[in-house]
Amino acid sequence: MAVEPAQEAAEAVTESDAEVASPRSLSPVRRPAPAFRRPRVGTLNPAVERLRFPLAVYLSSRVLYLFIAVFVGLAQHWSLKAEMSNWDGVWYRRVTGLGYPDHVLHVQSTLGFFPLYPMMMWLVQHALICSIFLAGVLISGVGGFITTVLVQRLSASWWGEEASRRAVIFFCFFPGSVVFSMVYSEGVLLPLVAGCLLALERRRWLLAGVLAAFATAVGPTALAIVPACAVAALLEIRRQGWKGTKALIAPVLAPLGIIAFGAFLWIWTGTPFASYYAQHRQWGERTNPFALVDLVTRLFNESYFTKTFVHVNLNYISGIIGAVFLFYALYLLLVKTRPRIPAPAITWTLGIAFLAVTSENVPPNPRLLITAFPAVLVVAYHFTGQRFKRVLVVSGLFLIVMTSASFVSTALRP
Numbered sequence: 001m002a003v004e005p006a007q008e009a010a011e012a013v014t015e016s017d018a019e020v021a022s023p024r025s026l027s028p029v030r031r032p033a034p035a036f037r038r039p040r041v042g043t044l045n046p047a048v049e050r051l052r053f054p055l056a057v058y059l060s061s062r063v064l065y066l067f068i069a070v071f072v073g074l075a076q077h078w079s080l081k082a083e084m085s086n087w088d089g090v091w092y093r094r095v096t097g098l099g100y101p102d103h104v105l106h107v108q109s110t111l112g113f114f115p116l117y118p119m120m121m122w123l124v125q126h127a128l129i130c131s132i133f134l135a136g137v138l139i140s141g142v143g144g145f146i147t148t149v150l151v152q153r154l155s156a157s158w159w160g161e162e163a164s165r166r167a168v169i170f171f172c173f174f175p176g177s178v179v180f181s182m183v184y185s186e187g188v189l190l191p192l193v194a195g196c197l198l199a200l201e202r203r204r205w206l207l208a209g210v211l212a213a214f215a216t217a218v219g220p221t222a223l224a225i226v227p228a229c230a231v232a233a234l235l236e237i238r239r240q241g242w243k244g245t246k247a248l249i250a251p252v253l254a255p256l257g258i259i260a261f262g263a264f265l266w267i268w269t270g271t272p273f274a275s276y277y278a279q280h281r282q283w284g285e286r287t288n289p290f291a292l293v294d295l296v297t298r299l300f301n302e303s304y305f306t307k308t309f310v311h312v313n314l315n316y317i318s319g320i321i322g323a324v325f326l327f328y329a330l331y332l333l334l335v336k337t338r339p340r341i342p343a344p345a346i347t348w349t350l351g352i353a354f355l356a357v358t359s360e361n362v363p364p365n366p367r368l369l370i371t372a373f374p375a376v377l378v379v380a381y382h383f384t385g386q387r388f389k390r391v392l393v394v395s396g397l398f399l400i401v402m403t404s405a406s407f408v409s410t411a412l413r414p
Contacts, residue, residue, distance in 0.1 A: 051149060053152075053165060053168065054145070054148045054149050054151075054152050054168050055145065057148070057168050057169055057172050058144065058145050058148045058168075058172050060172070061172040061173050061177060062141065062144075062180070062181060064173075064399075065178060065181040065403060066181070068400060068403050068404055068407065069083045069084065069181070069403075069407055072404045072407055072408050073407070073408065075408075076408040076409075078407070078408045081133050083407040083408060084133070084137055084181060084182045084183060084407075085133050085136065085137075085182065085183040086182070086406065086407060086408075086410075086414075087182075087184075087406070087410070087413060087414060088113070088183075088184055088185075089133075089136065089182055089183030089184060091110060091112070091113050092113060092117060092118055092121065092136060092183050092184075092185065093121075093132050093133060093136065093183060094110050095110040095113050095115070095118040096118040096121040096122050096125070096132045096135075096136070097132055098110065100265075100268060100269070100274075101269070102268055102269060103269055103270065104269055104270075104271060104274050104277055104278070105278070105282075106281070106282070107282060108278070108282040108283065109278055109282065111265075111269070111274050111275050111277075111278040112275060112278035112279045112282065112283055113185075113219075113275075114185070114217060114218055114219045114220070114258075114261060114275070115217060115261055115264075116185075116188060116214060116217040116218045116257070117136075117139070117185040117187075117188045117218055120135075120139050120188060121135045121136045121139060121183075122135075124138060124139060133183060136183035137181070137182070137183060139187055139188065140179065140180050140181065140182060140183065140184055140186070140187030140188075141180060141181065141187065142187070143180065143186075143187030143188050143190065143191050144177065144179075144180025144181075144187050144190075145180075146191040146195075147180075147187075147190040147191045147194055147373075148168055148171060148172060150191060150194035150195055150198060151164075151167060151168060151171050151194060151373060151377065152164045152165075152167065152168045153198060154194060154197060154198055154201075154345070154374075154377075155167035155168070155377050155380075155381070157198075157201065158341045158342075158377075158381075159381050163380065163381045166380040166381070166383075166384070166388055167377040167380040167381065169380070169392065170376065170377070170379065170380035170388075170391070170392060170395065171370070171373065171376055171377065171380070173392060173395055173396055173399060174366065174369070174370055174376055174395055174399070175366035175395065175398045175399045175402045175403065176365075176366030176367050176368075176369050176370030176371075176376075176414070177370055177399075178366070178367075178399070178402075178403045178406060178414050179367055179370070179414055182414060184367070184414065185218050185219055186367065186370070186371060188218050189215055189218040189219060189221070189222055189371070190370075190371065190373065192211045192212070192214050192215035192218065192222075193211075193212075193215050193222065193225055193348065194373070195207075195211045196208045196211040196212045196215065196225055196228075196229070196250075197228070197342075197344055197345050197348065199211060200228070200229065200232040200250065200342070200344045201342055201344075203236065203247070205233075205246055205247045205248075205249045205250045206249055206250075206253075208229060208232070208250040209229065209249050209250040209251070209252065209253030209254055210253060212225045212226070212228075212229055212250065212253060212254035212257075213253045213254055213255070213256040213257045214257055215254075215257065216254060216255055216256070216257030216258040217257030217258065217260065217261055218257070220258070220275075220279070221352060221355055221368075221371060222257070222258075223255070223258065223351075224347075224348050224351025224352050224355070225254055225348060225351075226251060226254045226255050227347050227351060228344040228345070228347040228348040228351070229250040229251040229254045229344065230251040231343050231344050231347045232247060232250060232251075232342075232343070232344040233247040233248045233250055233251050235343060261275070262275075283361060284360065284361045285359065285360070285361050285362070286359075286360050286361070287358045287359065287360070288358055288359075288360040289358055291357060291358050291359055291360050291363070292319075292320075292323055292357055292363070294360070295316055295319050295320060295323075295363055296320065298313070298316055299312065299313075299316040299317065299320065302316070313411075314405060314411050314412040315363065315365065315411075315412060315413055316363070318363070318365050318366070318402065318412060318413070319363025319364055319365060320363075322356070322363060322364035322365050322366065322368070322369055323356075323357060323363065323364045325364075325369065326353055326356065326357070326364045326369060326372070326375060328379075329375035329376065329378055329379055330349070330350075330353060330375060332378045332379065332381075332382050333346065333349065333374060333375060333378045334346070336382065337378055337381070337382070341374060341378075345374050346374070348372070348374070349372045349373075349374045349375050352368060352371050352372035353372055353375070355368070356368040356369070356372070362413070365413050365414070366398075366402060366414065367413070367414050379391065
């Protein structure tokens with residue numbers, strides 16, 4: 001019997017429906033793999049791309065410092081080595097080359113300086129087969145760049161990308177950044193502290209504790225990181241309850257650097273306080289709540305009796321200017337900034353500020369101000385546009401004048 005055309009059409013539709021409903025038809029369609037595309041010429045990995053701006057700014061600042069060192073050195077007949085290892089650099093080179101005496105001395109000695117930076121200088125010296133001076137400058141320079149990168153990341157997390165770029169520029173051209181071009185331990189201290197603060201923000205407690213422990217082996221000012229870690233731990237416990245007690249690992253580990261140094265000194269010299277005695281007795285380092293008042297008084301007396309500023313101790317002037325800057329920056333940080341930066345970063349800043357304004361021998365100079373780096377960064381956050389350019393110009397002028405004096409004399413501390 002012949003099949004009608006309508007019946008043929010109905011059977012075709014039925015077969016088609018059955019084919020659509022079959023499991024085979026539900027299997028995913030295989031598409032050809034996309035062809036491999038080579039990256040375009042000139043493109044960089046995103047992680048590398050993020051480093052371009054801080055690297056360009058940082059290298060520009062190092063070129064400026066090198067130009068100042070060469071120009072002033074030629075004018076004053078100082079070698080580049082003498083300029084970049086001036087002040088504390090002389091002592092760090094001695095620690096690296098000679099180590100520590102085996103007893104407490106009653107004169108200035110290497111006991112006044114902490115061991116981590118000289119240990120790194122010794123390692124780099126032998127690894128690269130170079131001089132102690134070159135090893136110290138390399139460590140400071142690399143450490144300064146790492147700090148710059150971390151400063152950008154911290155600033156971006158606090159205030160956004162645009163503010164972080166201003167923060168990088170101001171940080172690199174702030175007068176205190178000269179320490180990254182000298183044999184100074186801030187090139188080790190600041191990346192450890194900035195890395196610790198970043199780890200605390202990300203709740204990586206073990207990493208934060210380890211970085212803080214290394215920091216406290218760099219210098220006594222690093223002890224301010226211990227309360228910063230403690231504040232972070234207390235806040236975590238408040239948020240998480242007993243689950244947050246793992247954050248206590250950071251403040252527990254933080255002081256291990258200075259404890260280890262004290263244990264070494266106990267075995268080596270017979271007292272764990274040998275470094276404290278050296279700083280207190282031979283360098284006159286002591287805490288005085290009226291240190292700024294005494295500073296102003298000494299400046300007035302010298303300028304009044306000499307009737308001129310020619311023979312005035314430049315460190316007095318630097319300290320007073322630094323104190324004004326510090327108090328203004330703290331006002332911005334604690335009162336004017338919303339939202340505020342995390343509590344651990346504020347704690348670190350206040351700790352360094354306390355040490356700066358109560359030190360009888362070292363007032364709030366540029367080196368201490370850049371150590372309290374959130375106080376420097378907040379200025380870059382608040383000043384924008386033409387105002388920021390004017391602030392940057394003023395900072396650059398201070399940089400040139402103060403660096404010139406620090407490089408080729410013993411009149412002005414970095």
